[in-house]
Amino acid sequence: MDRRTVLVPPSDRPSLEALELLSNKWEPAIILTLLHHEPLRFSELESGLPDISANMLTTALASLTESGLVQRQPISNTPPQVEYELTASGRQLEPVFSTLSTWGKDHLETPTPTAVVADCDDRLTELYGEWLAENFDVEPVNTTAGLRESLLDAPELVVFDIDLWDGSMYEFETHCPTTTRRVLLVGGRPELSLAAWRCDDVLRKPIRKAELIARAETQLDCIGQSETERDRAGIEAKLSILESIYPKSQLETQDVTARLYDQL
Numbered sequence: 412m413d414r415r416t417v418l419v420p421p422s423d424r425p426s427l428e429a430l431e432l433l434s435n436k437w438e439p440a441i442i443l444t445l446l447h448h449e450p451l452r453f454s455e456l457e458s459g460l461p462d463i464s465a466n467m468l469t470t471a472l473a474s475l476t477e478s479g480l481v482q483r484q485p486i487s488n489t490p491p492q493v494e495y496e497l498t499a500s501g502r503q504l505e506p507v508f509s510t511l512s513t514w515g516k517d518h519l520e521t522p523t524p525t526a527v528v529a530d531c532d533d534r535l536t537e538l539y540g541e542w543l544a545e546n547f548d549v550e551p552v553n554t555t556a557g558l559r560e561s562l563l564d565a566p567e568l569v570v571f572d573i574d575l576w577d578g579s580m581y582e583f584e585t586h587c588p589t590t591t592r593r594v595l596l597v598g599g600r601p602e603l604s605l606a607a608w609r610c611d612d613v614l615r616k617p618i619r620k621a622e623l624i625a626r627a628e629t630q631l632d633c634i635g636q637s638e639t640e641r642d643r644a645g646i647e648a649k650l651s652i653l654e655s656i657y658p659k660s661q662l663e664t665q666d667v668t669a670r671l672y673d674q675l
Contacts, residue, residue: 432478437463437471439508442480442497446505448637450484450494455637461590480504523548524631527561529571530596539570542620543627562586568630570623572596573608580608592630600656606649606668611641613648615655646671 433439437460444459445451451459457468472495475481480501483493515521526547530536533553540549547568552558555577562569565588573595576583587593593610596618605613611633612626633641650671653662662668 437467438475441471441475442501442504443508444635445497448640450496451637452494455639458638459635524567525550526568526570526627527552527566529558529575531572531575539623542623559586566591568592568627570594584609594626594630601652603665603667605653606671610645613652615652646674
């Protein structure tokens, strides 16, 4: 008998064994990622866990596979490719993580996510910031320079009017961390060039309070999703706005927007 558990009733010892199985840094993160987004390829898992190295991911997946929580599914022989998904035992951990999340929210001091709010209009920046202040530490900015500086801290969310940015959309990519969720704000009739911006969501002004709050919270919930899912959601958001303004027949014949349909 393990001297550490001599006073633990035998009926409770399996819980210690389960916690020991999940005590490493990456195994719980992999299980949670697969619970929300399975099946995933190795590269998709790697991109969804930005701080993990390929070697660490390989080791963690091998451990979870050996424990019977994750399984490999071949999807191609030439070239050989596999996807990872949870086993039935792995999926049974979902209520465990849900209970832990509830406990953590009630008893642990978790950091408040940061939202950068950027608009050309000072009044709108202040208004949007007030709306989001209940769930975010809001950093309001009104200039391109201010936005560049704010993005250096890798906020969880940036909500910005694309007319504020005085550089190219490609330059924006070099300043905005890939981990930052991006909600674009556009005017009543955005140009077709909106299609070339990489984003997670798009809102067309005027914006309602409930809508902005709901979209911001959705972006928090989507942190960690696979790149494939993230790209698709961004494309669908842009097309939803553009199709409400321009005929679909026109969008399908313009190069910049036709590419969106091809990517879907």
